Each structure stands twice: as structure tokens, then as C-alpha cells.
Amino acid sequence: MIRLTGVSRTFDGRAGTVEALRGIDLDVAEGEFVAVVGRSGCGKSTLLRLVAGLLPVTGGTVTVAGSPVTKPRRDIAMQFQRPALLPWRSVLDNVLLPVEVYGWKKAAHRARALDLLAMAGLEGFEKRLPHELSGGMQQRVALCRSLIGRPAVMLMDEPFSALDALTREDLSVELQRVHMDTGATIVFVTHSIDEAVLLADRVVVLSPRPGRIKRIVEITVPRPRTLGRTDHLEEVARCSAELHELLMERDTPVAARA
Numbered sequence: 053m054i055r056l057t058g059v060s061r062t063f064d065g066r067a068g069t070v071e072a073l074r075g076i077d078l079d080v081a082e083g084e085f086v087a088v089v090g091r092s093g094c095g096k097s098t099l100l101r102l103v104a105g106l107l108p109v110t111g112g113t114v115t116v117a118g119s120p121v122t123k124p125r126r127d128i129a130m131q132f133q134r135p136a137l138l139p140w141r142s143v144l145d146n147v148l149l150p151v152e153v154y155g156w157k158k159a160a161h162r163a164r165a166l167d168l169l170a171m172a173g174l175e176g177f178e179k180r181l182p183h184e185l186s187g188g189m190q191q192r193v194a195l196c197r198s199l200i201g202r203p204a205v206m207l208m209d210e211p212f213s214a215l216d217a218l219t220r221e222d223l224s225v226e227l228q229r230v231h232m233d234t235g236a237t238i239v240f241v242t243h244s245i246d247e248a249v250l251l252a253d254r255v256v257v258l259s260p261r262p263g264r265i266k267r268i269v270e271i272t273v274p275r276p277r278t279l280g281r282t283d284h285l286e287e288v289a290r291c292s293a294e295l296h297e298l299l300m301e302r303d304t305p306v307a308a309r310a
Contacts, residue, residue, distance in 0.1 A: 053237045054080035054103060054205060058112035060262075061098055072098045074262040076112070082204075085231055085238045087252035089245065089295065095263030096241045100207045103239065104130045116205055126154060129203035133210045135194035137182040143169065144178040147196045154201070161200060168196040171233075172226070188219035195227070199234065208240045212247070224250055225278065232275060245295045249288055250277050257298045266301075269294055 059076040062069050072095040080086050088096050101107040102114055105124045114121045116128060129150075137146045147165040151158050169175060172192040182190055191211055198206055208227075212220040224247055231238055231251075242248055248255045249271055257266045271291050273284045
């Protein structure tokens with residue numbers, strides 16, 4: 053579904069050229085959930101923006117469903133750290149915003165928007181304004197907005213990082229359920245090892261800048277996964293320990309394994 057081949061990205065500034073990513077080779081299968089972790093500044097968010105078509109690559113190619121990504125596409129949705137809801141629009145109208153932007157028939161998508169809000173536990177909040185919602189509820193609205201167009205690919209840039217621990221855990225479990233229900237391909241950037249192990253099929257570990265794939269760790273714990281589960285503790289501990297060790301390493305080996 054997603055293929056990155058020799059992808060590099062540099063930025064030019066007053067202090068000179070900064071190499072954010074170098075030589076990224078990565079395939080993400082249809083319906084797969086891939087988490088991306090790494091130290092701050094390693095290029096995780098840049099990687100998502102390249103896949104989303106929000107930034108051009110400096111070198112290499114990015115394709116989704118076999119087509120080169122050169123600009124934002126309707127089959128790719130992106131969710132950011134902040135929900136970015138329009139404060140003057142109701143919850144329902146925020147969810148329907150992509151429908152208006154792309155010129156789709158609003159009446160045909162209204163029922164889906166209501167179903168998504170009910171799935172996210174927001175039934176009865178359709179007419180509320182964003183300031184009337186908690187941070188976790190706002191992120192649920194943003195998630196519904198991302199899903200309204202049935203995207204084949206969802207890119208998520210630390211969407212739960214600004215939330216309290218309990219809300220973050222609740223939404224992580226909710227996102228797993230959404231992924232299992234929709235079958236969307238998801239690439240999810242996070243700083244949390246626990247979050248990555250809970251959600252992902254594979255975890256891509258990036259080296260410090262310039263970001264390169266240090267290792268790809270496969271998470272073999274069966275779904276559905278729950279926080280605090282008592283089975284598969286050994287496998288969860290093994291994956292968590294491996295990821296922690298990789299992130300703590302100061303060197304930047306270039307070899308990557310699948």
C-alpha cells in the first residue's frame with residue numbers, strides 16, 4: 053500500500069542545510085498498523101508529511117497504492133497532535149468539513165458522520181462547539197473527521213500526546229478498535245513505547261538525525277490487545293525492552309531488518 057524507496061529530505065535555512073531523513077526504504081502492507089518511534093528531531097513528522105504529500109522528497113520516491121505521491125490526496129487522511137477543529141463549527145459540521153472541501157454530497161455523508169460520532173462515544177454531542185468538549189473528546193471528533201471519507205491510509209502524528217494518561221489510554225484502545233473495524237492502513241508516530249506495542253503490527257525505530265531506519269520490530273501479540281492484560285506478558289515485555297534499548301543507544305547503525 054505504502055512504499056518508500058531511498059527517501060531523503062533536506063531543509064535549507066540560514067544556518068545551512070539540515071538533513072532530516074536519509075535513505076528510507078519501507079513497505080507498509082494494506083491494512084497494516086505501523087508505529088514510528090525515535091528521539092525528538094529524528095524526522096518522524098517529516099516522514100509522515102512526505103507520505104501525505106505535504107512536503108516533496110529531496111531524493112527517492114513515495115508511492116501509495118502504486119501511484120506516486122506528489123500532493124495531498126483524498127485517499128490519505130492525516131491527523132495532527134492538535135485536533136485543529138474550527139471553533140465556530142459544531143461537532144457534526146467539523147466532521148463534515150472534508151465533505152465540503154472535496155465537494156462531496158453532504159446529505160449522503162451525514163448519516164456516516166452520525167454513525168462515526170456514535171462509534172466514538174459522542175452521540176448527543178453533535179451540536180456542541182469544540183470549546184464545550186474535553187481534549188479527549190476533541191480528538192475523537194478529529195478522528196471521525198479523518199474517517200469520514202473512508203481513507204485507505206491514515207497518518208497520525210502523535211495525536212494523543214497532549215492528553216492526560218488515562219484519556220490517552222482510552223483513545224489508544226479506541227483507535228485499535230477503529231483499525232480492526234475499518235481495515236485502514238495506519239502509520240502512527242509516537243514517543244510512547246507502550247502505545248507502540250499496544251497498537252502496532254510493526255514498530256519502525258528511526259536513528260537520530262539524519263533519520264534512518266535503525267530496526268523494525270515486529271509485535272506478535274494477538275489482537276485485540278488491552279492495557280494491563282495478564283496473558284502474553286513475556287512477549288510484551290520483550291518487545292518493550294528491545295524498543296527501549298534501541299532508543300537509548302547513542303550510536304546510529306544504518307542496517308535495518310524487517
